[in-house]
Amino acid sequence: MTFAADAVNGENGLPRPKDNLFPKISGKHEDFLSQLQKLKYEGKLPSTLEVEGTVKLHGMHADIVYDLHDEFADEAAMTKSILFQSRNRICAADENQQGWPRDIAQFPDALNYLKKRVLTRFEERNPDKVINKAFPLIIAGEWIGGRVQRGVGLAELSNRFVILSIQVNGIWQKDEDFADIEAEKAAIYSVFRARQMKLKFDTSNITADHPILFEMQRLADEVEKACPFAAAFGIKNSRGEGVVWKPGVPEARADAKYWLKTKGPICGKENRIDPVRIAADAARNLTIGDAATRWVTSRRIEQGFEYLLEMDIDPNKQTSIKEYINWVVNDVLVEEHNGIARYKNQFANAEQAVKKKVGYLARNAFLEQMKECGADLA
Template structure:
């Protein structure tokens, strides 16, 4: 395994190759579109490209391209495996990741070769800048990775979601047929991509395309199209990830949006009544903090502890859990927190304190339910 892949990005805990968060708030999405429009980068009618959002564990395969691909032993090729927050050893077993994929080095080299060949085919006027890694971003699904979804009925597998070359996320459909099924590596394009038209003269909450995006996410939650492609019918899915169909926005995840169904994403639903109520409602910071520390966010906090190999029975892990929840809120709810900062002195610290208190209570409750002794 090569260490050069992090030469520009710092050590593993601060790895700049880690996949960015995708906003689940349509208001953030509208603001990003408005920015692009002001820069003259949006057509009158914008294509939105939607792929099935998979409920599993985020995972990446990262190739160091500093040295050209050779015929040397595949096991010596500089390949890294990542989870959401850290670099993993190849023999680690997070519900099978990355151990189950790392044991197929020839397939991994085949995947790299196919992707770079496709890039050259689609971009004859461009070259690969080997100062940047090739990132194959995906989701590790199946088995016990997540509960109560159709994907749990499939065997463990890595599903390719996005590909980054030269530091830019590529057009998904250009690579949609590239897989290495022998190694359990599949494309999210086993489920059909969805495309919508968005009228950029109306970048507001009232744009009908937003409600169609929500409707389609609800449909996916009712029946996961990716699971259906493998014979698992009428099983629960999660939602859709949307990318604007212009290069500058497709290449940068800050312009993307994830929409979920009523079970997995009720707090961010694109619903006319909810939008009207939220606009009229004068929330306090305490009200907002209660809405933000959701059962799913608490669950994700424990998933983080597990990913980072932190023993939740260790007394000091409560601090790590609280820090994760607070940091996640500060990033995901930044738009609303900015509004509070214009209204109240010391709003940011108040948000952190209230969210931290709620996170602590949620942690202790979970530990009591599990019968843990933190004394």
């Protein structure tokens, strides 16, 4: 039985696919500050914390997952132990989501080379640790180029897989340790083709008006104006997306709940670290209905349709509206959980009210899109 089948069935001791999937990264600086505060209370933050930023790429999330059980398998068996994932599901090796994973699956020698490079580097950087083969090796990345996403600089590049984060022993590793590892034969590159950004965060002042937060936002705005990763391949002054920030202490690097993504203004103003907007929102004292309306952003509406495409769900079928609404509602519940929690302090059925409002807005967005496309859902 192959690794993919085992993973689907949850057998052989490996985590189920949902446990291998890349975690969501908060786009809310309030979540980021809250997690830093917890680390501070636990005595795990230095007085000056280095915050590390890498370019956020506008494409389709994708992962290469390796089963490490068969250390002495031959090349053919090793290839069977490679699993390909998109954001929400396992993909067949010959599948074609704008080229993923078909385009790289045809280079098994390069994929096995990549695995060996990563594990060797891990052993070099961690001589006191043993690789635990009960955990898979996860190389998380972004599939970019061509028609994956339109209107961005990356669309001018040929299709390629860009390594963003690497997990060994169930822990996300320090990015810099693996920055030079690529497999160009299979069009696999490192996000470090663009420089890493580093800022000094004074942890005596973990508050919403911390000046470094505004600098993080400024840098994200600059990335949106001109994508540094695209520039590394000769595509100058083309639109990017933003930055992913990780606190530079081992515990925070290892767990995505401590990370923060910041995006430029084109992606929406909802989560921008903008002191004027933050003050205005506080003064307005938004109702839960206002908040739910704000959470159903144009990008979230778009992502709902991307989810249907990823899961091979035909939006023209009447049953697809339920799938769409469920995705939008669940995404809001996950990403806006702290905001919802604040309303729970005011009344007990806050979550139900959010579900109802978001579901209503998602339904309208779906029907509007289908109407524009001329779809008949009868």
